[in-house]
Amino acid sequence: MTFSLLHATDFADRLLYKIVPPLKAGMIVLADRYAYTAFARDATRGVDRQWVRELYSFAVRPDLALYFRVPIDVSVDRLLARRMKLKFYEAGMDLGWSTNPVESFRMFQGKVLDEYDQLVDEFGLEVVDAKGSITEQQRYVRTLVAQHVRMSRMETVDDEPV
């Protein structure tokens, strides 16, 4: 519960200082993770699903939410290749499911991925296949973003006379 509430506090702080002001100014805000991360992670830790949703009801609903879906094996391989060591909470070691970090990571993140799959329909997340190359993913993401943002209009902003 404290894990969940501390993250919500941090989120509320960033929402009010970093997200809402630029939105009011008409800017585009890119959020690396959003409330959906909390929905998936907290539910996996045994917190009531509906309670977490109600807790985050103060959040602004994104115009576009992208979910980069990747199988657990790919995720483990990428993380281990890059930094060799998995983080304690990221591997769900606090839950005591396994003393082996890699094993614990697989079990914990496997459940987190199941939770994400449920969120896709519930919140209309756009799924991006994250197994593909960076270029492929980026091209797809650009087509999705283009549906929400009129690029022509964006470019004229800079040309406004001061």
Added chain:
Amino acid sequence: MTSPSDPAGGLNGNGLAGRYYGRGIPYLPIDGYPGKLIAIEGTDGVGRSTQIQLLREWLEVKGYGVIETGWTRSPLMQPTIELAKSSNTLNKLTFVLLYATDFADRLEKEIIPALKAGFVVLSDRYIFTALARAGVRGVDRQWLRNVYGFAIAPHLVFYLNVDVKTLIGRVLESRGMDFWESGMDLKLGDEIYDSFRAYQVKLLREYQSMADEFNFRVVDARRPIDRIQDELRRQVAAFLEPAERPSEPALIR
């Protein structure tokens, strides 16, 4: 000012007592725990801690195991809350969530284990203080109740009721008015006296509005300390004694 004395039912007309208010904590089932949770509520400076200290001594002499828990006293959150209060970056939402985190920590680490072990838990303030403070600051009331749905409904809630005039006298005689207790963040008045008065009037109204919803036992806190303590003891005894007999007969002489 009423003092409902209803020694008959163990739940005192509060069907939720000892259970979660709302969705609760799924990984911590608490049904059937033998301990009792008693909350002493009331605004700043009303005399809660004095009453709790006296109540604790009396209960311990009678043979009960007693623990106290108090608002923002969690080891996890106390330093963070103090830091945030002093940094002027808190807004009403982060304020609420920091308090809720502190409460969740104490609930999991102090209150629930004590209830499991059969202690009487005396809570110096409970979620109603959080609901009142946030309510005054305009936070959505239904959202607040949902967030605090993981809280356990106390077996008894005593609300120490006082009028603002008496309160001002007491606070000035003891430690004086402080920034947060005066609601200076709300800009209700330039001067601390005006702000304290306006803020506490709003707070008292907010507490009053929760009395029925949460089964407050309203205690007239304008009286002398001993008189208030007598009333608390009478009501606590009426609640604890019949409930205690079957489980711990050794305590009854």
